[in-house]
Amino acid sequence: MFPKRNTCIDRASPAWVAHLAGAMQQGDDMNDEAQSTKGNGHAAGAAGGNGKHRSPADQPCFDPTAYGNGPDDFVTDMTENAAITHHAIQIGSEVIAYTATAGHLVTVDPSSSQPNAKIFYVAFTKDGVQAQDRPVTFFYNGGPGSSSVFVLLGSFAPRRIKTSMPGFTPPAPYTLEDNPDSLLDRSDLIFINPVGTGYSAAVAPHHNRDFWGVDQDADSLKQFIKRYLSANDRWNSPKFLYGESYGTARSCVLAYRLHEDGVDLNGITLQSSILDYTQSGNPVGALPTAAADAWFHKRLGLKPAPRDLGAFAAQVAQFARTDYRLALQKFPDPKNTVIPATLKTLSQYTGIDTQTLESWNLDIAAYDSRGNSLFLTTLLKDKGMALGSYDGRVTAIDTGIAGNIDPNSGGNDPTMTAVSGVYTAMWNSYLNEQLKFRTNSSFTDLNDQAFKNWDFGHIDPTGAQKGLDAQGNIVLYTAGDLAAVMALNPDLRVLSANGYYDFVTPFYQTVIDLQKMPLLDQKVRNNLSARFYPSGHMVYLDGASRTALKADLTKLYQSAVTDRPAIARIRALQRMNTMSAMHH
Numbered sequence: 001m002f003p004k005r006n007t008c009i010d011r012a013s014p015a016w017v018a019h020l021a022g023a024m025q026q027g028d029d030m031n032d033e034a035q036s037t038k039g040n041g042h043a044a045g046a047a048g049g050n051g052k053h054r055s056p057a058d059q060p061c062f063d064p065t066a067y068g069n070g071p072d073d074f075v076t077d078m079t080e081n082a083a084i085t086h087h088a089i090q091i092g093s094e095v096i097a098y099t100a101t102a103g104h105l106v107t108v109d110p111s112s113s114q115p116n117a118k119i120f121y122v123a124f125t126k127d128g129v130q131a132q133d134r135p136v137t138f139f140y141n142g143g144p145g146s147s148s149v150f151v152l153l154g155s156f157a158p159r160r161i162k163t164s165m166p167g168f169t170p171p172a173p174y175t176l177e178d179n180p181d182s183l184l185d186r187s188d189l190i191f192i193n194p195v196g197t198g199y200s201a202a203v204a205p206h207h208n209r210d211f212w213g214v215d216q217d218a219d220s221l222k223q224f225i226k227r228y229l230s231a232n233d234r235w236n237s238p239k240f241l242y243g244e245s246y247g248t249a250r251s252c253v254l255a256y257r258l259h260e261d262g263v264d265l266n267g268i269t270l271q272s273s274i275l276d277y278t279q280s281g282n283p284v285g286a287l288p289t290a291a292a293d294a295w296f297h298k299r300l301g302l303k304p305a306p307r308d309l310g311a312f313a314a315q316v317a318q319f320a321r322t323d324y325r326l327a328l329q330k331f332p333d334p335k336n337t338v339i340p341a342t343l344k345t346l347s348q349y350t351g352i353d354t355q356t357l358e359s360w361n362l363d364i365a366a367y368d369s370r371g372n373s374l375f376l377t378t379l380l381k382d383k384g385m386a387l388g389s390y391d392g393r394v395t396a397i398d399t400g401i402a403g404n405i406d407p408n409s410g411g412n413d414p415t416m417t418a419v420s421g422v423y424t425a426m427w428n429s430y431l432n433e434q435l436k437f438r439t440n441s442s443f444t445d446l447n448d449q450a451f452k453n454w455d456f457g458h459i460d461p462t463g464a465q466k467g468l469d470a471q472g473n474i475v476l477y478t479a480g481d482l483a484a485v486m487a488l489n490p491d492l493r494v495l496s497a498n499g500y501y502d503f504v505t506p507f508y509q510t511v512i513d514l515q516k517m518p519l520l521d522q523k524v525r526n527n528l529s530a531r532f533y534p535s536g537h538m539v540y541l542d543g544a545s546r547t548a549l550k551a552d553l554t555k556l557y558q559s560a561v562t563d564r565p566a567i568a569r570i571r572a573l574q575r576m577n578t579m580s581a582m583h584h
Contacts, residue, residue, distance in 0.1 A: 059084040060436035061103060067120075067199045067441040071209035071453050074202040078106050078115050080231075083437035086127075089158045089178050091185040097127040098158060098184060102437040105231060106203065107223035110261075116206045119224045120199040122148075122435065124158055125188040132236035135187035135266070135561060138225055140194065142246030144217065145450030147197035147443070149427045151244055155540040156183035156550065157191070159434070161426050174422045176430055181540075181550040186557040187240060190228060195220055196450045199441055213455030214467065214476060218253040222261060225254075229263070236571060238266040238561050245505060245537065248273040252478035255492075256461055256485040264574040265485075266560040266567070267493045269553065272502055272537045273510040275479040275517070277456075283328060284320045285509025286365040290375050291316040291349040292500040293392030299351030299379055309534055313500060316349050317508050324362075331362050351379055376503060391536025392501040460484075479517035486524050489573060491566035494528045495556045497549055499535035499542075507532050529556075 061083035065075055082103030089096055101123040109116040126134065139155075140148050153161045153176075160182075162175040183189060193200045195211035202208045211220045229235045243251035248270040255265055279285060292313055294300050306312035327342040343362070347354045350364060356378065360366045366374045376387040380395060388394035424445060432438050456474040457467035461484035466477050486492050496514060498507035511530060519525055531552050535542035539549055560566070 055086055058086060058436055061438070063104075063199070063437070063439040063441075065199075065439070065441070067201045067439070067444075069196050069201075069208065069444040069447050069449060071196075071212070071449055072207050073196075074204045074207050075118055076204050078118065078203060080105055083435055085434065085436050087158065087434075089182060089184065091180060091182055094185055096158075096184055099125050099127055100158075100435050101125070102431060102435040104199070105224060105227045107220060107227050110219070110223065115203045117195050117202050117211060117220055117223075118200065119195070119220075119227075120193045121190055121224070121228070122152060122157075122431075123188065123190045123228075124184055126184060131233055135238040135240060135557060136229075136234050137183065137187040137189055137240040137242055138221075138228075139189060139191045139242045140221070140247050140250065141244050142248070142250070143197070143446065143451055144194075144212070144246050144250075144454045145197065145447040146246075147193045147445045147447075148191040149193075149198070149423060149443075149445050150538065151242070151247075151540075152191040153423060153427060153430070154538060155546065156181060156242075156553070157189060158182045158184050159430065161422055174426050176426055176434075181546050183550065183553060183557075186554060188237075192221060192224055194450075196447050197444050199439060199443060208450075209453055212450050212453050214249070214253060214458040214478075216455065218250060218257050221250070221254050222257050222263070225258065226261065226263060235574075238567060238570075239263065240267040240269070240557070240560075241265060242269040242271070244271045245274065247271075248505075249275060249476060249478040252481040252485075253458065256481040259485050259488055262574055264489050264570045265492055266570060267495070267556055268482075269495045269497060269556070270510075271497045271539055272499065272505045273496060273513065274505045275477070275482065275510070275513045277474075277476040279509055279513060281365045281367075282509055282512075283363045283365040284325050285512055286503065286506045287320040287324060287346075287349070288313045288316040288508040289392065289501065289503050289506040290364045293375075293387055293503070294349070294351035294379060296393050296501065297351070297380060297387075301348035301351060309500060310532065313507075313532070317511070319345060319349065320508065321512075328362055332358075350375065373503065387503075388536070389503045390538065391499065391541075392503055393536065479513050483517040483519035486519055486527065487521065489570065490521075490524050490527070491563070491570050492527060493556055493560050495552060496528065496530040497539055497552070498530070498532050499537060499539045499545065500532055501535065502537040504537050 059082070061081050063081055065077045067075060080103070082101050085100045087098055087100060089098065102121075104118050104120055106115045107117045107119055108114060139151050141150050153159070156179070158179055159176050160179040162177050194217055195202055196208040202210060211217060229237075241251045241255060251268050251270060252275060255268055258265065274280065291300075292309060295306065295309060295312060298305065300306075306315075323338065323342045324346060327339050327346075330336040331339060333339070343354050343357060346357055346362065346364075350357070352375065360374055364375050368374055373389065376389060376392070379387060385395040427445070428443065431443070456476050457465060458476055458478065460466045460477070460480050462480070466480075467474055482494070486494065496510055498505070498510050500507060514528065514530065531549070533539050533542070533545035533548055535545035540546040
């Protein structure tokens with residue numbers, strides 16, 4: 001881990017290299033020493049109670065820099081600061097001593113090698129292990145314009161917020177608890193806040209808006225990952241990405257660009273994917289989610305109601321891609337004999353009467369003129385309730401808030417309303433009091449300005465411009481990037497994770513997008529697995545689903561890390577690509 005560094009040292013000079021090596025050595029020495037910790041609960045006592053090792057002192061950090069989140073904001077300070085604290089947690093039967101690092105790394109423009117951004121991150125690293133044998137996972141949320149606070153405090157970090165999904169989390173005081181589902185037993189965890197989120201900002205003469213685009217963002221995170229690997233001597237560690245929502249589109253582009261730059265990955269987790277924006281609002285992809293919502297709220301027209309959600313969802317998916325797809329194409333042809341039978345089944349699966357479905361032209365994903373989802377506002381209309389787009393189990397009084405929620409933003413959806421207050425309060429408390437990083441700046445958890453100014457244009461691996469259709473409308477397609485990187489790195493393993501109740505990025509639409517992506521080699525396709533959970537967009541907010549997802553992640557990491565020939569091939573590929581990138 002790094003002490004505060006003197007940024008006046010010339011980054012290209014031998015003095016800076018020696019300085020960097022010394023800082024790395026200091027970090028290794030600290031890790032070797034950190035056998036006992038000041039931690040949380042009984043785990044801390046187990047780790048630090050033997051008295052044999054002296055715990056290293058925590059290093060608090062106060063950062064006086066003002067981090068603006070506007071499109072034209074920037075900073076001039078280039079200090080790579082960090083607050084370093086020591087903790088312990090029990091995961092299963094293992095007590096893990098770990099170091100938390102909250103601070104900044106400075107990225108450089110790949111052409112000029114001049115600093116261009118100061119990126120805020122939080123890292124959790126296991127103490128006393130060989131770095132090259134220890135996987136490292138880079139996490140981020142989506143947006144675009146979201147910080148990583150949601151995935152950090154909700155999913156697989158060592159500490160997490162106690163929520164009561166699908167119920168509304170009541171007002172403060174809130175509880176932060178050790179996370180028995182933490183992924184720290186499998187990997188070190190680094191949570192990245194892209195430029196304009198958290199305390200991340202452009203470095204002058206650059207501006208925040210320079211990083212707000214599909215390709216610009218992927219290049220920026222690529223530079224951060226390379227900086228982290230260099231600063232912490234982690235180039236040979238098995239490397240993983242974990243992205244949520246727009247973060248899945250980001251992962252596809254980022255993974256390909258990392259490969260091109262000599263960084264080859266062992267695994268990617270795509271949680272709540274949106275890989276083809278042309279299919280957002282596709283009723284065929286959305287129908288199984290609508291059926292899952294109706295199943296949960298006991299509104300199905302089937303007697304008896306199905307007992308197994310997974311089997312029922314598969315049944316609806318089969319109907320969606322056959323009879324329902326055909327009926328959508330033929331409606332409202334009065335001579336078509338398929339439509340009446342299909343309409344009856346559609347009503348049974350969704351809990352919406354046939355007359356209402358006909359008024360929607362059978363489109364279960366349709367919206368009204370105010371941008372409200374017809375299905376989400378109709379299913380429980382007799383109760384005066386609307387369903388959440390992000391999690392159909394979450395309901396709210398219908399004031400139009402279950403509207404056309406963009407998969408990128410968050411808006412005023414019942415799901416987000418149920419958890420956003422607790423996140424904001426607990427993050428500030430955790431960062432200041434336990435991670436000991438303090439600043440006068442406001443932490444930007446969601447930046448609407450980034451979303452509004454985002455450039456969705458994308459040059460894909462074929463060199464084609466993606467992001468615009470024939471009418472000039474913005475549509476993003478990144479499944480091709482994923483297919484390309486999987487083909488180039490045939491040892492790369494990919495886990496796709498979705499919640500059944502997510503109407504924003506429906507699970508069956510993810511399946512369709514992955515089936516259609518241009519990846520022909522069946523052996524490589526076998527590296528891709530898809531899993532579904534009885535949860536919503538933020539799968540991990542549901543306790544049982546988080547535990548199930550952790551079990552699936554354990555399998556992913558175990559298969560990737562224990563496959564020694566695959567690791568050797570990935571390292572060789574990385575060396576080859578690094579040499580190629582240097583020559584170019």
